[in-house]
Every structure is written in structure tokens, then in C-alpha cells.
Amino acid sequence: MRLGIDWGGTKMEIIALGETGAEIYRKRVPTPRDDYRGCIETVADLITGAEAKTGQTGTIGLGIPGSISPGTGLVKNANSTWMNGMPLDKDLEARLGRPVRIENDANCLAVSEATDGAGAGAHLVHAIIIGTGCGSGIAIDGKAHRGANGIGGEWGAIPVPWMTADEFPGPESWTGHRGAIDRWCSGTGFQLDYQERAGVLLKGDEIMTRKRAGEPMAVAAYEAYVHRLARALAMSANLLDPDVFVLGGGMSNIDELYDDLPGAMMPYVFSDVYEVPIRKARHGDSSGVRGAAWLW
Incomplete structure (x- = not known):
């Protein structure tokens, strides 16, 4: 049995997968915000509950909205800022008494969709989370590309490219x-x-x-959103040239995006032809937690 846990800013979720990838257990609870120790205890409680319910012991994978620094061994770049600077893997392993694999949550999305989702069988999958925040993960041959410094796929931290005069310099991010x-x-x-x-x-x-319904301000906000996301995807196309883009998070449920993004990207893609598909995550908002389970 593989256990995957998604440590989100508002909720924590655990999933148990059998050997074939079939879901056999799932539970979701609120995240103890700004409470690092409380979060560790919540993870431990979720694991205890899952193993008691299934009668099995599982491997443990955890997706977090940040990454473990190869240099310091501490969490960095997490928008759940109370985990930054903490030795999360060591603290969890000490609490649980067993090994834990930790990966960025967007990388978990990429792994999940590359394994048995919308990018199954693709060599290079660029998975984009467009939810409360916006980040991305890269899977190569089904494995997360972390990079030499653990920042592979940190696409969301880059300014929107080809910024227009009225957009510059843009709003401040976290x-x-x-x-x-x-x-x-x-x-x-x-x-x-x-x-x-x-x-x-x-x-x-x-x-x-x-x-x-045709409200002009809503139409303008949507068109601006599409244009900005398209430019961001075009930058990835020019740098990575992935086999498929996979969108997850709440905004991925807007069906119009899949019709509107390819044409909006084309003026910025450095190619005469560009036919890479943009797909909705097959496993929806459970894809990240499934990817955490697949870390084993």
C-alpha cells in the first residue's frame, strides 16, 4: 500500500493506493494554519487512521507547497510560510519512526498525471497548478525533475513574459x-x-x-487572464518544449481555456507549427495527493 499526503494551505488530505493504483482510502481535514507542530501531528493522525482503517502499513509520500533545500536540508519557498526554515523530513521521520519521501506539490501533480493521468506515457510533462496560487512541476519519464537546487519547475516565481506597458511592473506577489x-x-x-x-x-x-452572460468587465478580466497564462505557457514551450501541458487547480475547470489558450500562445512560440496538447488533470484536485503516493 502507498500512502500519499497533500499538505495544503487550507486542507490536508491522505490517500491510500493499492498495488494497481486503485484508491482504497481517503480522508481530508483542515490544515492547522501557522502551527508547524500541529501540522506534523495532523499528518501522524492521518497515517494512523488510514492504516487502522485498511489494516495495512504503507509507504509514505508527502507533497508540500515548497521544497527541501539540498544545501540546508530545510524547507524553502513554501507559501505556507510557517514551514519555511524547518527540517520537515527529519521531524516527520522522528515522529513516525520510518522513512518519508517529500516532494513539491506541483511535482506531485506532474508525477501523478505522467503515471496514469492526462500525461501518461509522455516523456516530458509540464503540470501547472492554477488555484489559490500558481506553480508548476516537471515530470521526465514519470519522475519529478527537482533540479540541482530543488527549484526545478518554479515557474510561478517568474514575471509574466512579454509584459505590456500598462501591465508593468505588475502587482507584488508573496x-x-x-x-x-x-x-x-x-x-x-x-x-x-x-x-x-x-x-x-x-x-x-x-x-x-x-x-x-456577456458582462464587459468579466469578459475583459477573462481575456486578460488567458493572455497572461498563454504568455507564461509559451515561455515554457520555448524553454522546455514539453510533450503535454496538464492543468490542475480550480481554474483548470474552466472549459473555455482549452479552446482559447493555444491560439493565444502561438504569437509567442518560437516555431512555425505548435501542436502540443493542453489537457485538464485526469485526477482533478486529487492528482497531487496521488502523486505523493507514487513517490514510492
């Missing part, structure tokens, strides 16, 4: 940089852009309902 993909191409960025135009903060699906 990293302190301006115009970042994480800030503009996330679901949060879509909501804040609409709020700036219309003066009201709505959920993404509410904005899309207005867009489909």
Missing part, C-alpha cells in the same frame, strides 16, 4: 517580486483583477457566469 506568474495567473489573481475592474470580489466561477 515573494516580494512584481508581476509574477503566481500572482497573475492564479485563481486569486483572476479574482483580484476582476475586483480591480468591477469593484467587487467574486469567486472565479461567479466571474465566469458573468463572462458567459
Whole structure:
């Protein structure tokens, strides 16, 4: 049995997969925000509960919104900032008394979709999380590409390329940089852009309902979002030339994106022909936690 845990900013989820990848158990609980020790105890409780329910002992993989620094062994770049600077793998292994494999949550998404999802069989999968934040992971032959410094796929930290004059320098993100993909191409960025135009903060699906009804401000916010995300994807196309893009997170459920993004990308892709597919994550919002289980 493989156990996968997704440590998110608002929820923690555990999944148990059998040898064939079939789901045999799942549970989701709120994340103890700003409470590092509380989070470790929650992970331990989830594992204890899963193994008691299934009657099996599993390997443990954990996806986090950051990464373990190869230089210091401490968590870095996590937007769940209370885990930054902590020896998470060592603390968890000490608490559990067994080995744990930890990977960036976007890399877990990439591994999941490359294993038995929308990118199954592809050599290079670039998986994009467009949810509360916006990050990405890269899977090569089904394995996460972490990079020499553990920052492989940290695409969300880069400013949106080919920025227009009216966009520059862009809003500040949680990293302190301006115009970042994480800030503009996330679901949060879509909501804040609409709020700036219309003066009201709505959920993404509410904005899309207005867009489909033809409300000009919702149409403008959606078109700006598509153009920014397309430029960000085109940059990846020019650098990585992946076999497939896979979108996860709440914004990936907007069906119009899959029709609108390819054409919006084309002016920025350095090729006369570009036919790489953009697909919705097959396993939806459970893909990351499945990828954590597949780390073993």
C-alpha cells in the first residue's frame, strides 16, 4: 500500500493506493494554519487512521507547497510560510519512526498525471497548478525533475513574459517580486483583477457566469487572464518544449481555456507549427495527493 499526503494551505488530505493504483482510502481535514507542530501531528493522525482503517502499513509520500533545500536540508519557498526554515523530513521521520519521501506539490501533480493521468506515457510533462496560487512541476519519464537546487519547475516565481506597458511592473506577489506568474495567473489573481475592474470580489466561477452572460468587465478580466497564462505557457514551450501541458487547480475547470489558450500562445512560440496538447488533470484536485503516493 502507498500512502500519499497533500499538505495544503487550507486542507490536508491522505490517500491510500493499492498495488494497481486503485484508491482504497481517503480522508481530508483542515490544515492547522501557522502551527508547524500541529501540522506534523495532523499528518501522524492521518497515517494512523488510514492504516487502522485498511489494516495495512504503507509507504509514505508527502507533497508540500515548497521544497527541501539540498544545501540546508530545510524547507524553502513554501507559501505556507510557517514551514519555511524547518527540517520537515527529519521531524516527520522522528515522529513516525520510518522513512518519508517529500516532494513539491506541483511535482506531485506532474508525477501523478505522467503515471496514469492526462500525461501518461509522455516523456516530458509540464503540470501547472492554477488555484489559490500558481506553480508548476516537471515530470521526465514519470519522475519529478527537482533540479540541482530543488527549484526545478518554479515557474510561478517568474514575471509574466512579454509584459505590456500598462501591465508593468505588475502587482507584488508573496515573494516580494512584481508581476509574477503566481500572482497573475492564479485563481486569486483572476479574482483580484476582476475586483480591480468591477469593484467587487467574486469567486472565479461567479466571474465566469458573468463572462458567459456577456458582462464587459468579466469578459475583459477573462481575456486578460488567458493572455497572461498563454504568455507564461509559451515561455515554457520555448524553454522546455514539453510533450503535454496538464492543468490542475480550480481554474483548470474552466472549459473555455482549452479552446482559447493555444491560439493565444502561438504569437509567442518560437516555431512555425505548435501542436502540443493542453489537457485538464485526469485526477482533478486529487492528482497531487496521488502523486505523493507514487513517490514510492
